[in-house]
Amino acid sequence: MSNRPRAVLVLADGTVFHGDSIGAEGITIGEVAFNTAMTGYQEILTDPSYCRQIVTLTYPHIGNTGVNDEDIESTTASRIIHAAGLVVRDLSLVTSSWRSRHTLPDFLKQHGVPAIAGVDTRKLTRILRTKGAQAGCIMTGHIDETEALRQAQAFPGLTGMDLARVVSCSQPWEFSEGAWSPETGYQAAGESRCRVAVLDFGVKRAILRKLVEHGCHVTVYPAQTRIDEILAARPDGVLLSNGPGDPEACDYAIDMARALLASKIPVFGICLGHQIIALAIGARTIKMKFGHHGANHPVLDVDSGRVMITSQNHGFAVDVDTLPANVRVTHHSLFDGSLQGFELTDHPVLCFQGHPEASPGPQDVNYLFSRFISRIVKNKQSA
Numbered sequence: 534m535s536n537r538p539r540a541v542l543v544l545a546d547g548t549v550f551h552g553d554s555i556g557a558e559g560i561t562i563g564e565v566a567f568n569t570a571m572t573g574y575q576e577i578l579t580d581p582s583y584c585r586q587i588v589t590l591t592y593p594h595i596g597n598t599g600v601n602d603e604d605i606e607s608t609t610a611s612r613i614i615h616a617a618g619l620v621v622r623d624l625s626l627v628t629s630s631w632r633s634r635h636t637l638p639d640f641l642k643q644h645g646v647p648a649i650a651g652v653d654t655r656k657l658t659r660i661l662r663t664k665g666a667q668a669g670c671i672m673t674g675h676i677d678e679t680e681a682l683r684q685a686q687a688f689p690g691l692t693g694m695d696l697a698r699v700v701s702c703s704q705p706w707e708f709s710e711g712a713w714s715p716e717t718g719y720q721a722a723g724e725s726r727c728r729v730a731v732l733d734f735g736v737k738r739a740i741l742r743k744l745v746e747h748g749c750h751v752t753v754y755p756a757q758t759r760i761d762e763i764l765a766a767r768p769d770g771v772l773l774s775n776g777p778g779d780p781e782a783c784d785y786a787i788d789m790a791r792a793l794l795a796s797k798i799p800v801f802g803i804c805l806g807h808q809i810i811a812l813a814i815g816a817r818t819i820k821m822k823f824g825h826h827g828a829n830h831p832v833l834d835v836d837s838g839r840v841m842i843t844s845q846n847h848g849f850a851v852d853v854d855t856l857p858a859n860v861r862v863t864h865h866s867l868f869d870g871s872l873q874g875f876e877l878t879d880h881p882v883l884c885f886q887g888h889p890e891a892s893p894g895p896q897d898v899n900y901l902f903s904r905f906i907s908r909i910v911k912n913k914q915s916a
């Protein structure tokens with residue numbers, strides 16, 4: 534037994550896991566999700582899409598490379614870690630990376646996020662896979678298991694929760710950071726070829742960087758920005774970002790997307806953005822049993838017949854049976870057949886459920902950014 538302070542993770546079904554506290558002291562509740570990525574705990578913790586979720590990493594040894602200043606996905610200085618809590622099997626005793634600035638426990642403490650180590654994450658994952666996603670509570674400091682169970686059971690669940698407006702920025706702002714290289718760090722934006730408006734539902738920095746890398750001048754807008762304000766800025770393309778919570782609860786974004794589709798501006802929807810566009814055209818979304826969270830999910834690119842290994846993080850999905858006739862399915866999951874990508878036959882719109890920007894994960898579907906930019910260039914030429 535270690536001499537670290539104790540912690541418990543209590544699931545809403547009453548299962549109790551004992552372990553060590555490796556983060557902030559206190560209590561946190563959220564939906565417990567498991568992520569199978571072998572690397573990238575820093576990107577995962579700071580991805581705004583994990584708001585109100587307690588992340589369990591199935592890879593057993595976590596913290597080895599510490600935390601650096603570059604791999605933070607959050608765009609807001611006021612909230613760096615978005616995950617509600619962290620569950621790991623084994624915390625590395627040693628931190629080693631030339632970029633490391635903090636240890637993982639120090640980072641968690643600094644940002645007030647409770648975390649537990651020493652948990653049998655295989656057992657936990659099997660429970661989540663078998664019974665489906667459920668709420669949980671991590672409690673550290675003074676531990677009262679009955680109270681932790683009460684709190685876990687009181688979590689209302691992510692269905693119906695609009696979290697995009699919670700994590701979004703409050704003012705429009707410009708982003709100009711390009712790709713990272715070990716020699717130069719993040720490169721400054723070069724000359725821009727087009728102007729892209731990004732609707733921030735909880736956007737990851739990696740998405741913004743990809744746009745800059747492709748020669749876009751990027752303006753980021755709050756989730757509830759009115760369509761007139763976006764169109765008044767005359768963007769050449771619009772990106773609807775990833776984000777946390779239930780897409781169906783984002784009625785303002787669905788209305789905005791519907792109005793956007795009435796224009797002929799090229800649109801790219803990623804993850805929550807993909808779901809919002811699907812809702813705007815009359816399809817439905819459903820809560821998945823335990824979602825897709827990982828960096829090794831095979832997805833079929835229907836056009837090329839090639840299998841892409843993708844980064845995924847979603848708990849809701851578009852119901853493929855509710856798609857209208859003007860949808861052309863471009864990608865589907867080879868794990869469970871769920872919809873992964875579509876285009877519209879009557880509008881330059883492309884949508885992807887996974888994460889083409891990776892971060893963490895493979896870069897196989899990076900080509901969607903080039904496709905979006907070539908649509909923009911084509912549209913500009915024909916205007």
Ligand SMILES: NC(=O)CC[C@H](N)C(=O)O
Nearest residue numbers: 775776804805847848849
């Ligand atoms: N990464 C995302 O954008 C997630 C989208 C949505 N919140 C879901 O869980 O399905």
